[in-house]
Amino acid sequence: MPINATKRLQTYHDRHARGLEPFEDAALLRDWISGHGDQFHSVVECDLKRCPKIVYDFSANGDVVIGGTSDPARQTEIMWQQLAAADAPVGIGRYREDRVCYQSEQFKNDGEARSQHLGIDLFAAAYTPVFAPLDGVVHSFADNNLHLDYGPTIILQHEPAGGVRFYTLYGHLSRPSLEGLYKGKEIRAGELFCRFGDFPINGDWIPHLHFQIIFDMLGREGDYFGAAKPSEWDIWTSICPDPNLMLQMPENVVASRDGK
Template identity: 45%
Template sequence: MLEKILEHYQPFQPVVLFDPENDSLLAMDFTDRNTTLTAEILDDTQKFTDYVNQLLTDHECRFGIGGYAEHRTIYSRSEHFSTADEPRRLHLGIDIWGAPGTPVFAPMEGTVHSFRFNDIHGDYGATIILRHQLEGHVFHTLYGHLSLRDLEGLQENMRIVAGQQIAHFGDIPENGHWPPHLHFQIITDMEGNKGDYPGVCRYSEREKYLANCPDPNIILQMIP
């Protein structure tokens, strides 16, 4: 139901400033099919960052993108995604990889649902969650790996207008220790969470989480 409403509501304001006429996007694969992404690279955040930046440079792309419903090997780099019986590996959002400080905008009007500095290696780092309502349906958009300064002055229920700049891509010390990027996710039911919601789930729980977190490209409109 939410997907149909969002498709009907098009177009949204851009989440990042991307001109399809002049800018190129690089589809990035972080599954085990990508054999160039070695354990040595993943275990060193600076080497991982250099790897991403070199790919963007080599392909003359401003942004790298991808990841929704992708079963990723990269989460082995952090104990944050480990569990007793099954690790979390299935990605629930879309990542936009780019330069630190890249501005982030609200795609539609809403309010601040919550925010938090999730300061654990591999986590979101600085995080903002917005609440939206369309045709009586409430849903949320999550923005992870932001700059810590973007949380200053925020208040829950603060009104946000469509197209308003709300954040920036954070750098390594403040973004959960990842190469700079934005994790963008749609969440129907926050399930009582504030300032955080799983962006990665166990593969065995994929049906539940993918149903609650539809494809973010419905809003982003960046992947053909």
């Protein structure tokens, strides 16, 4: 992480220790997003405000398992059967969820796993189209091609009003989604600009979109933290708020305070 970004992150820790909002402008940005929720385009073809869904719990080993040593082909088959039986075009992975699949050494750097999910997952078939929720430009993109990483990833930058700047991340995409992109490329609200990837290209996961809101990129490009240490949750939720502020789903898609 660049030195200035490390200093900013330390500032967020210091503000939190003083009982302040870690990211100073977080409340302003959350208020702007929640105040414009009815204006955002759905990121997938179905209307997420109304379509049937299955909200999954990945905080414990259930009948559908993601990541780890699980077989993505078999787990995809199980999930698609469940979604078809429920006549649901999309499955949901929750924000703030403390996930079993993030407990391996890959997600640890000082003993504590980055296990609490900072995005919302939308599960649907590989190559499902993804639409921009509002006008933006391409901030950065990359193929994060390690096992259980994001795979192809796009980050958009949005500046919809004076003093309002934030980013949205789209992870686990198809490789062709990165073709023709360049920094600063304009993406219009409602524009089809990428598609869900398939395993193993998408990091070897059940096909899905990881959608995340970011207030400070911390100097990163084409990649970002998709989960946080539970002990640092209050800091990271200030930097990466609930994505349902934009998706506007009526279901409870946020795990409880303990991540369960």
